[in-house]
Amino acid sequence: IPSWLEDLKNKSTSDGEETEDTSLEHKSLCQKVSLFRGDITLLEIDAIVNAANSSLLGGGGVDGCIHRAAGACLFAECRTLIGCATGQAKITCGYNLPAKYVIHTVGPIARGHIDETTRDDLASCYKSSLKLAKENNVRSIAFPCISTGIYGFPNEPAADIALSIVKEWLKKNPDEMDRIIFCVFLEVDFKIYKKKMNELFVID
Numbered sequence: 487i488p489s490w491l492e493d494l495k496n497k498s499t500s501d502g503e504e505t506e507d508t509s510l511e512h513k514s515l516c517q518k519v520s521l522f523r524g525d526i527t528l529l530e531i532d533a534i535v536n537a538a539n540s541s542l543l544g545g546g547g548v549d550g551c552i553h554r555a556a557g558a559c560l561f562a563e564c565r566t567l568i569g570c571a572t573g574q575a576k577i578t579c580g581y582n583l584p585a586k587y588v589i590h591t592v593g594p595i596a597r598g599h600i601d602e603t604t605r606d607d608l609a610s611c612y613k614s615s616l617k618l619a620k621e622n623n624v625r626s627i628a629f630p631c632i633s634t635g636i637y638g639f640p641n642e643p644a645a646d647i648a649l650s651i652v653k654e655w656l657k658k659n660p661d662e663m664d665r666i667i668f669c670v671f672l673e674v675d676f677k678i679y680k681k682k683m684n685e686l687f688v689i690d
């Protein structure tokens with residue numbers, strides 16, 4: 487594990503009893519998730535996820551950063567994809583990025599308000615991205631905080647969805663992935679993820 491990854495702290499349970507969450511399966515699951523605060527375009531891994539818009543033709547935020555770092559060939563390949571629906575995902579090469587692939591997913595536009603549809607759509611972004619990753623033999627993947635920037639999905643519920651979908655997926659697909667990185671950019675997300683990850687991915 488590279489030194490820049492925030493290691494999850496080990497924590498012991500008070501009664502020391504073996505619960506479902508302290509099983510061997512849970513331990514190996516916990517060892518596969520990391521928290522990184524910084525620019526996703528720097529990650530030398532199999533795939534980074536882009537929080538794109540439905541045109542897939544670039545924009546601001548992390549999408550703009552990824553297109554700038556990957557170069558014009560990424561834009562050219564994105565043009566061939568003819569867009570992507572909300573909650574779905576499409577894959578391209580990484581071009582000038584250190585990552586081999588970019589998985590573009592389109593988060594819901596929440597503007598500060600969430601309902602069942604926006605929650606389901608955000609969950610679907612994580613599920614579709616992981617499905618596509620598995621189909622393309624991606625062994626390491628990094629997610630930005632999809633929809634929580636320009637699209638205005640509140641940070642805390644977005645983190646709950648991201649973490650629960652990833653945990654569920656890793657349980658169902660224990661041999662499909664070596665590492666899933668939650669790449670946060672802002673201090674607020676770093677704090678939220680650190681707290682929630684220490685609760686959800688604790689190793690006894």
Ligand code: AR6
Nearest residue numbers: 525526537539545546547548549551633634635636637671
């Ligand atoms: N690395 C990692 N995370 C980043 C980076 C980066 N280089 N830059 C920003 N973030 P946003 P959205 C964080 O707005 O809300 C675009 O115009 C950012 O701080 O990029 O899904 C698209 O084309 C935030 O935590 O994506 C769409 O039109 C997170 O990435 C629209 O924005 C997501 O913020 C999508 O909006």
